[in-house]
Amino acid sequence: MRPEDQERAVVEVTARVVSRIEKQADKGNNNPTVEEILQEALYYERRRLEQGGHPKTFKQDKVFWKNVQKLLPKASKQEQLQLLNKVVDFHAREIVGHFDPRVYALATSVVPVGLSLLLNAMSPKAFLRAFPSFPDVTRNVVLQGEVDALRRMHELGTVILVPTHSSNLDSIVLGWSLYAAGLPPFTYGAGINLFINPVLSFFMHNLGAYTVDRLKKHKLYKDTLKEYCTLSIEYGYDNLFFPGGTRSRSGGVEQKLKLGLLGSGLKAYLNNVKANRPDHKVFIVPCTLNYHLVLEAETLIDDHLKEVGKSRYIIIDDEFSKPRRVASFMSGVLSLDSKIFVRFARPLDPFGNLVDDDGVSMDSKGRAVDISRYLMDLKGEPVEDPQRDEEYTRELGRILASSYMENNVLCSTHVLAFALFGKMAKENPGMELYRLLRTGGRTESVTLSEVRETIDNIIGELRRLDAIGKVKISETLATGDSAAVIAEALRHFGTYHTKPAAIRRGDRLFPLDRNLLYYYHNRALGYDLEV
């Protein structure tokens, strides 16, 4: 956020959050009182600080919350409000303050060099091989889809880019992609855990990230964060959210999306309409990221399998925090000429309607729609209605999920894993997933001819689905035969991962790391492909 916007953002965010809480508390019913809200914040903050908190802010936080603890018990209602104001202001400054405008300005000029250096620095072997010229990892990033529309929406209003999320590299890859598309960095909230690696942390900042402390669990912090996002959209800052909330643990395309931050777009648009600025439009641009190999695949799938349904939200000890693993991954990407697909889908409005090149929302028949009406009451006045808006956002989430499926770019690794894991499951009917993954059942290997036949069928079906816009496929899948697909996938599996997902010996394919195989297989789920 530009320096001139920072102070007014803090003041506005604080005023909005405090006023909302005050109004709700005054209504009574089951709404918490101001005191209860502060008590909850204090409780969670004390617990967080007892567990160490964040090293950079620990001392400051401790002093602040000790003071709150001292003042709260004897505070009058008026003093409670003042305290609430202080707490929200404290959070707002922290959120805004983590975004350094000087670094942001610098980023616009250093992103391309920075990313190149970052990716290449992680891959010393590639660097040496290409010496004296610089190896260029960025040529491995393939931009696809509605890039022109993205640029156009940036000119016409505020863009919220909502990508799928597989890896911590996503933010960096997206940062470069936006630069390559001729756009400035988008602002986004990145978990504090991403800032452990100091080199990457520096670049995260450069690429527009502000720090989000996910260890802060209380509602007051979350409300402040959400309000900050809303305001930044109102101020015209392009944003980037990962609506999946966290990296896909299973490897599958996200279908359950977190609607909290996603709703900020609608809220910002409502505020624009209320302020008689309906032409200040907000556009949602879905985006998919697909890799032949995912840097953190091993950790993610382990986490998924250990705790299905309650996977750890924050992982701080994965491959991303180990420079050698990142280097090995980058080396693999370069040596195999592996592609990273970044695909921008057609832009939407905050209600999920498609928009045309002029930013006009269209209904399913392609007719222009005045979307400000969705926010009006029966008398034609724009009104806030949280239940209504939540439902609109839920609908947007459904449309996003289907856009993700349609713009998912499947690669050879996904298809080979789908075929091979599918064969294993078929040969062991009724076997529970965990047992199958642990033992492999009776499937030690599968003949190459069998796998080829299955893959021929799968790529036939995928080409049909691609033609009708139900999925996207990589070049090898679009033009190669099953032998080419298998060869490319095995080449990828043979690099980087500690143990390859599958290998070939003679005329048979052997699943070696079944968890990994399952992980890559999951990316191709949801298309009714047969094995």
Place this chain on the structure above:
Amino acid sequence: MALQSIGVIGAGAWGTALADRIARNGRVVRLWASEQDVSSEIVQRGTNSKYMPGLKLDKKIRATTDIIQVVDSCRVILIVLPSFMVRKVLSRASSYFRGNQLVVHAVKGLEYPSCNRISEVIKQETCARLLGVLSGPNLAAEVARGMPIATVAASYFDLVVQEMKNILSSKNFLVFSTRDLAGAELAGALSPAAALGCGILESLKTGRNLKAMFIAECLREMRRLGSRLEAENRTFSGLSGVGDLVASCGPESGDDYAIGFTLGRSGKLSKEIKLRLRSSEGAASARAAVKLGAKLGVELPVFESLARVLAGKKKPGGFLKSLMESDRIRSSR
């Protein structure tokens, strides 16, 4: 006009009864009729002898055959048409809808062959998003006679449900609410199919035991299908599900039961029955349910068997046999 009136699209029995109910609550109702003579009679004499004989309509009902006028001038629009007519009628005025209008339908059917729920059809044809359904045991004649009735207003949006309560509720007209739009629509759509089946069984003099089994099986299949469409199980146990089945599956309950009875008694698909089946919600819903079930991988042996009778692929007597002997029904328990 400021969109103060309530629009009712469809002047059949149920549309007329709802329009009258709303008008008696003090609202101006713009009632769209597809037939000029029906519209004229309402305007001139305040009656609708073709679909609601004997009922003197409230004076606040303004009938018209101009659908654009209704859509353009009303803040709340109720669609009360046979399922096969909804898309066609809406397409005539679809560009006149606005985003802040509440559009609620009281259609007990699924569109065939698309298998869409009616709210999905409305969404596809218009820009309306604030959608809802009126579901439950809604026997038009009883409403017209002012007899006590309860209905279910379902919408994902609370404001839609609240508005339905505002315009319909009276001491004899209870409006229950739910956010389970999909469940309420599906339950309402499949009840007429069950009524058709019950009519067939009644004509075959199978007795109440088998009818009870048939209704219970229909309910199970409705639930099974609903679970794949994000419907809530409890909706089927409530007024939209069990309530509607109780009201629909007996004599004098409506057209579908009567068509089923005639079909069962004649033992074959005569020309006249075929014609009646063409406009039967029950027949369209049974076919749509079977198609939807096949698409979603949901076993619906009872509805499948019924659909085969309605398509002339099985005699009504064979329907009874299939209920008693079907392994699929037994195994799907």
